[in-house]
Amino acid sequence: MSRRIWKLSLIGAPGTGKSSIISRIVYDTDAAGTTARGLLTKKIKVKKGGHNLDFEFIFQEIDGLEGDAKQIAGSSGIVLIFDVTQPMDGAEVNRFAKFLGGLEKKPMIFLAANKIDRKYEAVTWQEDLEPIASSLDAPLYMISSRQSDTVSEMITDIAIRLLERKNEKR
Numbered sequence: 001m002s003r004r005i006w007k008l009s010l011i012g013a014p015g016t017g018k019s020s021i022i023s024r025i026v027y028d029t030d031a032a033g034t035t036a037r038g039l040l041t042k043k044i045k046v047k048k049g050g051h052n053l054d055f056e057f058i059f060q061e062i063d064g065l066e067g068d069a070k071q072i073a074g075s076s077g078i079v080l081i082f083d084v085t086q087p088m089d090g091a092e093v094n095r096f097a098k099f100l101g102g103l104e105k106k107p108m109i110f111l112a113a114n115k116i117d118r119k120y121e122a123v124t125w126q127e128d129l130e131p132i133a134s135s136l137d138a139p140l141y142m143i144s145s146r147q148s149d150t151v152s153e154m155i156t157d158i159a160i161r162l163l164e165r166k167n168e169k170r
C-alpha cells in the first residue's frame, strides 16, 4: 500500500492559534507552549469507500500573510488561520490570494476560523469569511483548538480532499 505524505502549512497572524491547532492534531492537547519548534508529523487513518487509508502530514507554521514563496514551496496544502476574536484584514487576504495565484505549483487552500469556543467575543463571523472562501474555492472550517472534534473533522476532510485532488491529476 502506498504511503501518502503531505506537507501542510498553517499560515496566519501571530496568536491566531497555529501552534495550538498543530498540538491538537499531533498530541491531542492544545498546550502550544510545550510544543518543540521544528517540524511535527502526524499519521492519520481515514475510512473511505470501505478502505482504511493511511496518511502522514508534516506541519509547517508560517507567521503572517506576507507570502513567502520559498516557505510555501513544497506544500501540498495551506490552511489560512483566522481568529474569530480578531478583526480580519480583507485587503491583506486579497493580496495573499493574488500571491498564491501567481505560484507555479499551487497548493490546495483551506480556511479555518479558530477560537469558536469564544464565539460570544467574536468580531469575525462565518459570514465574513464565506465570500473569501468561495473566491479562493477553499473549504471553510469553524474550529477551536480546545475542541478536539472540530480539529479532527477538519484534518480528516483535508486529507480526503488532498487525496481526491491527487487522484484527479493522474
Ligand SMILES: Nc1nc2c(ncn2[C@@H]2O[C@H](COP(=O)(O)OP(=O)(O)OP(=O)(O)O)[C@@H](O)[C@H]2O)c(=O)[nH]1
Residues within 6 Å of the ligand: 012, 013, 014, 015, 016, 017, 018, 019, 020, 021, 032, 063, 114, 115, 116, 117, 118, 143, 144, 145, 146, 147
Ligand atoms: N480560547 C481559545 N484560545 C485559543 C485557541 N487556540 C489558541 N488559543 C490561545 O491563543 C493564544 C495563541 O495561540 P498559539 O497557538 O500560540 O498561536 P500561534 O498562531 O501559534 O501564535 P504565534 O506562533 O505567536 O504566531 C494562546 O494563548 C492559546 O492558548 C482556541 O481555540 N480557543
Ligand SMILES: [Mg+2]
Residues within 6 Å of the ligand: 018, 019, 020, 032, 061
Ligand atoms: Mg506558534
